[in-house]
Amino acid sequence: MEKLDIKELFKNTSKYKDQEITLQGWIKTVRDSKTFGFIELNDGSFFKNVQIVFNNTLSNFDEICKFTISSSITVTGKVVLTPDAKQPFEIQATSIELFNLCDQEYPLQKKRHSFEYLRTISHLRPRTNTFNAVFRVRSVVAFLIHRYFQENGYVYLNSPIITCADCEGSAEMFNLTKFNLNEPIPQKDGKTDFSQDLFGKQTFITGTGQLHGETFAHAFGKIYTFGPTLRTENSNTKTHANEFWMVEPEICFCDLEDLMDIEEDFLKYIVKNVLEMCPEELEFCDKFIQNSLIEKLQKVCNSTFTRLDHKEAIDILKKADREWEFKPEYGEDLAKEHEKYITEYFNGPVFVKNWPKDIKAFYMKQNADGKTVAAVDLEVPGAGEIMGGSQREENYEKIINRMKEINMDTEELNWYLDLRRYGSTIHSGFGLGFERLLMYITGMENIRDVIPFPRTPGNCDF
Amino acid sequence: MEKLDIKELFKNTSKYKDQEITLQGWIKTVRDSKTFGFIELNDGSFFKNVQIVFNNTLSNFDEICKFTISSSITVTGKVVLTPDAKQPFEIQATSIELFNLCDQEYPLQKKRHSFEYLRTISHLRPRTNTFNAVFRVRSVVAFLIHRYFQENGYVYLNSPIITCADCEGSAEMFNLTKFNLNEPIPQKDGKTDFSQDLFGKQTFITGTGQLHGETFAHAFGKIYTFGPTLRTENSNTKTHANEFWMVEPEICFCDLEDLMDIEEDFLKYIVKNVLEMCPEELEFCDKFIQNSLIEKLQKVCNSTFTRLDHKEAIDILKKADREWEFKPEYGEDLAKEHEKYITEYFNGPVFVKNWPKDIKAFYMKQNADGKTVAAVDLEVPGAGEIMGGSQREENYEKIINRMKEINMDTEELNWYLDLRRYGSTIHSGFGLGFERLLMYITGMENIRDVIPFPRTPGNCDF
Secondary structure (H helix, E strand, C coil): CEECCHHHHHHCHHHHCCCEEEEEEEEEEEEECCCEEEEEEECCCCCCCEEEEEECCCCCHHHHHCCCCCCEEEEEEEEEECCCCCCCEEEEEEEEEEEECCCCCCCCCCCCCCHHHHHCCCCCHHHCHHHHHHHHHHHHHHHHHHHHHHHCCCEEECCCCEECCCCCCHHHCCEEECCCCCCCCCEECCEECHHHCCCCCCEEECCCCHHHHHHHHHHHCEEEEEEEEECCCCCCCCCCCCEEEEEEEEEECCCHHHHHHHHHHHHHHHHHHHHHHCHHHHHHHHHHCCCCHHHHHHHHHHCCCEEEEHHHHHHHHHHCCCCCCCCCCCCCCCCHHHHHHHHHHHCCCEEEEEEEHHHCCCCECECCCCCEEEEEEEEECCCEEEEEEEEECCCHHHHHHHHHHCCCCCHHHHHHHHHHCCCCCCEEEEEEEHHHHHHHHHCCCCHHHCCCCCCECCECCC | CEECCHHHHHHCHHHHCCCEEEEEEEEEEEEECCCEEEEEEECCCCCCCEEEEEECCCCCHHHHHCCCCCCEEEEEEEEEECCCCCCCEEEEEEEEEEEECCCCCCCCCCCCCCHHHHHCCCCCHHHCHHHHHHHHHHHHHHHHHHHHHHHCCCEEECCCCEECCCCCCHHHCCEEECCCCCCCCCEECCEECHHHCCCCCCEEECCCCHHHHHHHHHHHCEEEEEEEEECCCCCCCCCCCCEEEEEEEEEECCCHHHHHHHHHHHHHHHHHHHHHHCHHHHHHHHHHCCCCHHHHHHHHHHCCCEEEEHHHHHHHHHHCCCCCCCCCCCCCCCCHHHHHHHHHHHCCCEEEEEEEHHHCCCCECECCCCCEEEEEEEEECCCEEEEEEEEECCCHHHHHHHHHHCCCCCHHHHHHHHHHCCCCCCEEEEEEEHHHHHHHHHCCCCHHHCCCCCCECCECCC
């Protein structure tokens, strides 16, 4: 008598035909009549439940009929194939033992709950079908990201999250301190005395691992980071959270065209494999979260991604026969409505490249035209921008001059600038917001619903 | 003419025999005589260098002879097998083009540098053999951790790092705030007014994902976390850092014995696979970092781990014919010297289980004796404790009573206690300090040397 995972039972059912097995899990539903009953059991290993049949020959039949939803039980019984029923097999129980009777107050009774309500019980919501599907997909996609990069020779870098560098603009960074904030903060000469803090200087939580990533790329050729990112944006929108995960690959000997090849290959790999590895979860999402989700995902795998300059994108937008909320302009960013139009225009994913330099970061490769940088955003139907990348400026003089132009402190980033002095290379990288990818894959519309315990302005529970 | 990774060339050399290929990378050494010269080239994809032979038939021969270490170049040439030489093949260059001549100030000239010095150039040290080996092993081990858990049906949970819960003791937690620490902090009624901070309350960086992990284990059966952890300990030792990575699995329907099975299986899987996947790197570590490293690792894979009670361990220590710096006592923790003695006594890894409850955490399963809890530490020869775990107390009354006994606020952890009301299970989990495992695997003796950009008291550079 073997203790099995439900997943194993679903994947290799015939192996257990007519065998006696033992399962442990939680009750999803109980129904009974006078002489027999059914329990839907789940142990968390698989999206689908196992049907348990029990009858009044069991000594504790009356007790079983009163078991509550989410009670934890141990079931022993025979696996019987049921080719004519809606489930492929059922377990005819020879023994059902209770471990813990779930309290009557359990908030996830068998009815629909709003996503808003479920956010107030983030510790329980992964037990619902929707969140069970979403968070298993999250886990599988995270693994696929690692697998893609490891299979392709990238080294995983754990870039530091504590930083003293102010280069990203401290306005977006959290302060990190050991100072007791309930007491007066040490002062010296009328200023905060950070020499008394743990690191002896003011420290923040960094919003990117890119700069550190570039240093490791110049040792390993190709690296990627994948870790949490904190930002202080006070935005209460469906796409903003103050804690989220980012993927940031950096590749040496790689120009903008090579980078687009990598981004396209990467995205197709993730989508193709998650379709294969999470069929039950994505079918559920297709049915209950976003219509035609699977069709959308399959289409991306089979499409060729368009590549066009920012200028060409603006040309197309200007020619479009429609009213814009935000008028498209050559020197400016694309609005959500523009991104949408462009992906619909080309009926698939679009790389928009070579952006106006004044709206992009200092480290981006300056193009020969003196006006644009070799940046690229990937726009995807139904989600807009999901990756942003660029070729990095590898010329020491050019990057220093750009930093001075925008009044950046070059001293503080000497270590970063060293890369341009000690074996500089043509190199590129991109950033992917992990949650944005998950929203795209699952069809969930609010970032709070793809993060296990979301942190947003005013919200830090659990 | 194909652009290749050096790794591909080493792994499938015969495929490229007598072919013309192109490589891009950095110069490790250049030697020349009047008519020909050698370059050792590396592109970061593989631990070993490729030998390039160039001769004075190349139009830029004189220039090449002056190339500096770490200059980035493109080499085209023919792959020639050299069965009688120390390297299996070499490239006879038909063209060598410079991309960036490395500045003469480059600090990593061909001589030995101390680890202390190399920490001051953390952005360059992965280019040295030692740190190239260490950080590639770090990447491979990280992936193996994911692969082990994913192959065994665990769901990866990104537990939040921002927390409002004070249960771990805020003394060890960093404060996280959007308040400008260079200005007076908002006050109300003589106290800090956290309602004006981003989350509307005081927030910290959490030091563990365990409690959140348990909530997800009760939905998915088995989960693991793997992410950064920040702690404020003001310790300048070889084994402490303020930012490090932790792995924390939680498993339902799993008691202490099952947990030890999992820990043993997990550790053997990691060690066995890293030996296979990083032979060049570990041979280097064996030769230059720790003698007999590989033998030590192989031995762990083939040993059976001893399991004994804390009380039995103390019995053995008390009977030992030696002087202790710290006298072993039944109610107390094991000191480093005790851990060492125990692993030597059993000549292999040892699980020490059932610890005195007063020196362990509130959530651990209370044993029937009323004195001990079902905790277990895994002690490994040469490294001491590398994993700490326990069966968790699943009984609502018992855990509440224990919390009250030690004056904990139960209200704040209501969500955590809910797990004991809504389908409680026998469940267990452990924590692994990722860097401690890496020190064990590579033989490196200072935690600062297995973290890409280490943060320790007074040190937060780069």
